[in-house]
Each structure stands twice: as C-alpha cells, then as structure tokens.
Amino acid sequence: MKDLFDRIIKNKGPLGKWASQAEGYFVFPKIEGEISNRMKFQGKDVITWSINDYLGLANHPEIRKVDAEAAANYGSAYPMGARMMSGHTDLHEQLQDELAAFVNKEAAYLLNFGYQGMVSTIDALVTKDDIIVYDVDSHACIIDGVRLHMGKRFTYKHNDIESIEKNLERAKNMAEQTGGGILVISEGVFGMRGEQGILKDIVALKKKYNFRLLVDDAHGFGTLGKTGAGAGEEQGVQDDIDVYFATFAKSMASTGAFIAGDKEVIDYLKYNLRSQMFAKSLQMQLVVGALKRLDMLRTMPELREKLWENVNALQNGLKERGFDIGTTQSCVTPVYLKGSIPEAMALVKDLRENYGIFCSIVVYPVIPKGLILLRMIPTATHTLEDVKDTLDAFSAIRDRLVNGTYKRLSAAVAAAMGE
Numbered sequence: 001m002k003d004l005f006d007r008i009i010k011n012k013g014p015l016g017k018w019a020s021q022a023e024g025y026f027v028f029p030k031i032e033g034e035i036s037n038r039m040k041f042q043g044k045d046v047i048t049w050s051i052n053d054y055l056g057l058a059n060h061p062e063i064r065k066v067d068a069e070a071a072a073n074y075g076s077a078y079p080m081g082a083r084m085m086s087g088h089t090d091l092h093e094q095l096q097d098e099l100a101a102f103v104n105k106e107a108a109y110l111l112n113f114g115y116q117g118m119v120s121t122i123d124a125l126v127t128k129d130d131i132i133v134y135d136v137d138s139h140a141c142i143i144d145g146v147r148l149h150m151g152k153r154f155t156y157k158h159n160d161i162e163s164i165e166k167n168l169e170r171a172k173n174m175a176e177q178t179g180g181g182i183l184v185i186s187e188g189v190f191g192m193r194g195e196q197g198i199l200k201d202i203v204a205l206k207k208k209y210n211f212r213l214l215v216d217d218a219h220g221f222g223t224l225g226k227t228g229a230g231a232g233e234e235q236g237v238q239d240d241i242d243v244y245f246a247t248f249a250k251s252m253a254s255t256g257a258f259i260a261g262d263k264e265v266i267d268y269l270k271y272n273l274r275s276q277m278f279a280k281s282l283q284m285q286l287v288v289g290a291l292k293r294l295d296m297l298r299t300m301p302e303l304r305e306k307l308w309e310n311v312n313a314l315q316n317g318l319k320e321r322g323f324d325i326g327t328t329q330s331c332v333t334p335v336y337l338k339g340s341i342p343e344a345m346a347l348v349k350d351l352r353e354n355y356g357i358f359c360s361i362v363v364y365p366v367i368p369k370g371l372i373l374l375r376m377i378p379t380a381t382h383t384l385e386d387v388k389d390t391l392d393a394f395s396a397i398r399d400r401l402v403n404g405t406y407k408r409l410s411a412a413v414a415a416a417m418g419e
C-alpha cells in the first residue's frame with residue numbers, strides 16, 4: 001500500500017511544479033511598503049498593477065485612522081463566538097443594514113470571507129433535488145460551492161446565451177422530474193478577463209424558465225454602476241438578482257464579505273449558512289472599518305471617477321498601441337501576448353527589473369497554452385504618469401518579445417523545463 005504522501009511529494013500540482021523557478025518572484029512575491037501605486041519589490045521601486053485596491057482605500061489616511069482606533073478599542077478578539085451563539089452585535093447589524101441599502105436589497109448578512117461564504121451560500125440555497133446552472137469560467141469559490149451540491153449541475157459556455165438557454169431547458173426538464181428548482185450563478189465581472197456577466201440577457205430568460213439568480217460581484221461592487229452598487233446596477237437589473245454577493249477584499253480593501261437579497265431569503269441563510277454558523281463572527285475592527293469604507297464609497301464618488309480616469313487612460317492607451325486587451329468591460333485590464341511560459345518569465349523579469357513595472361502574470365493552465373496574460377488592476381491611487389510610463393514599457397517589451405529576445409534569454413530555462 002502506498003503512503004498517502006507519495007503522490008504529494010512527487011507531484012506538486014499544476015502550479016506547484018513551477019515552484020523551484022517561480023517561488024518568491026513570480027509566485028509568492030513579497031511586495032513591500034504601504035499599499036499604493038508605487039511600492040517596493042526586492043528593494044526596487046515598482047509601479048504596482050496587481051493589487052485590487054480599486055478605490056485606493058487601503059492606505060487612505062481616514063481609513064488608517066478608523067482601523068487603528070477600532071483595533072485599539074476592540075482588539076482582534078471581539079466579539080467571541082459565532083454570530084448565532086455569542087458573536088452578534090449592534091454594529092454587525094448596522095453594517096448589514098447599510099450594505100443592504102447600498103445595493104438596493106431588503107436585507108444583508110455578513111460573511112467572514114468571500115470564498116468560504118460563497119461556497120456556503122451555494123450549499124445552503126440548494127437541496128439534492130435542485131439543479132444548478134453556472135458559467136464554465138466561474139471563480140473557484142463558485143466551482144467549489146457547486147462541488148458540495150448533491151444534485152444535478154450544468155455548466156454553460158462562458159457568457160453564451162444560447163448555451164445558457166440550452167442548459168436551462170435541460171435543467172427545467174430535470175427539475176420537473178425531481179420536483180426541485182433551478183439556481184443560475186454568474187459573476188458580475190469575471191476577474192481574469194474583465195468581462196461583465198451577461199446579467200441582462202440572463203434575467204430576460206427568467207420569465208420563460210423559473211430560476212433564481214445568484215451573482216458574485218466581487219469586482220463590480222464599488223467600481224460599476226452609477227452609485228457603485230455593481231454590475232447589476234450598471235446593467236439595470238439589480239432588482240432581478242435574487243442573491244447578490246460581494247467581498248470586502250477588493251474595492252473595500254479589507255477582509256470579509258456579504259450576501260444581500262429579500263428579507264425572507266436572508267433570514268433563511270442566516271440560520272443555514274454553515275460557514276457562519278460554525279465559525280467565529282467577523283471581528284469588530286473589520287466591521288467598524290467596513291462601515292467607514294462603505295461611507296466613503298457612498299459619499300466620495302470622486303474616488304470612482306479617478307479610478308475610471310485611470311482605467312480609461314490605460315485601456316485606451318494599450319488599444320492605441322495595438323495591444324490585445326480582449327473584451328474587458330470593467331477595471332480589470334488583461335493584456336494578451338503570444339509566448340511560452342519561459343518567455344513570459346523573461347518578459348516579466350525585464351518589466352520588473354528594467355522598467356519598474358509590477359503586474360501579475362497568468363499562464364497555462366489558467367489560460368490556453370501559448371498565451372501570456374499580463375493582468376493589470378488600475379486603482380484610484382495611480383497617476384496618468386504611471387499610465388504613460390507603463391505604456392512605454394509595454395511597447396518596449398512587446399518589441400523584445402517579437403524579435404525573439406526573451407526566447408533567447410529563456411532558452412536555458414526552457415530546456416531545463418523540457419518546454
């Protein structure tokens with residue numbers, strides 16, 4: 001019989017296998033200094049394009065002050081216990097009420113983490129008789145939530161309305177046999193490529209197929225819509241989203257998350273969300289910090305305006321210089337280049353070492369083989385000068401990619417990796 005760890009020691013998994021070449025630089029890099037447009041990486045100044053601090057709240061002086069006061073007043077323990085048992089407070093309730101009002105829903109409930117909260121929300125919403133229909137490009141938290149589901153599930157092609165309808169038809173037939181209902185799950189913004197979920201088209205199918213819609217709006221909350229209430233507001237369908245989900249990890253620059261919807265649905269979830277029933281309540285310092293952040297989201301539209309000024313300057317500049325930024329409809333700015341993984345590594349190294357640009361790199365198996373995705377997140381803290389420097393750097397690295405410089409530089413690495 002094998003030792004359980006034999007496999008783990010031999011095979012570190014699709015990303016882990018790159019550890020010896022990548023760790024500390026391409027993965028698990030240590031970006032130092034105060035969270036901002038310019039930070040330090042391995043002692044060098046870099047313009048950071050890989051932090052989801054959309055509105056620049058992470059290091060805003062008013063936020064830092066409130067966070068520090070909350071830590072001083074409450075410490076990191078309070079309140080102790082799960083919400084249901086001993087971890088419930090007025091401020092948790094106040095934050096929920098304010099979040100619900102902000103996203104135009106009757107009620108909201110706090111989650112300790114977005115990932116776990118989403119897994120648990122999906123788990124709580126369905127029984128084995130229900131059918132889940134969801135986008136094939138969904139975030140891991142949706143995929144893992146669906147994994148817990150004991151009944152049928154169907155994936156549809158990414159944002160493809162024909163595929164959605166075909167799968168709804170199958171789900172409807174199935175639900176008629178089981179006596180269950182249908183849950184459709186989409187993201188408000190797909191975080192890798194930046195496309196919005198086609199919520200308006202999905203919602204239009206509600207009359208024909210009787211389903212409920214759950215939307216993960218991690219990247220839309222605070223960035224999209226007239227008031228910043230997200231992708232549903234942007235597309236004019238917020239009322240048709242039955243369960244709205246967002247995390248505090250992006251535009252709120254914190255930790256925690258929430259779901260919002262009709263009161264009776266949230267009341268049900270409150271008593272059935274295992275991630276909250278069997279876990280300690282969200283710490284008070286995070287609750288107090290979230291109240292302040294939400295207040296700034298509501299009252300400082302200039303943060304969102306500055307964000308979009310930077311997004312537009314970056315995305316238009318890239319397009320004008322002939323870069324392929326795909327079909328993004330959000331702040332997430334992908335730049336697609338053709339090349340191997342070793343070439344991508346040489347390119348990113350050049351960007352960091354010689355141009356002082358820090359952005360995340362995404363390669364196969366997350367995207368198709370032969371493509372390199374440089375994923376950039378503009379924020380309200382960036383300046384137009386940052387954008388200009390970055391565009392110039394991108395033009396230079398593209399030339400070097402095309403003329404084979406990175407291929408030559410990475411030949412030894414490629415040979416060692418058997419690429």
Ligand SMILES: Cc1ncc(COP(=O)(O)O)c(C=O)c1O
Pocket residue numbers: 113114115116118139141187191216218219247248249255256257
């Ligand atoms: C689309 C999406 N959903 C959920 C999450 C998870 O949120 P959290 O970081 O709060 O666990 C993320 C990433 O943070 C995300 O991008």
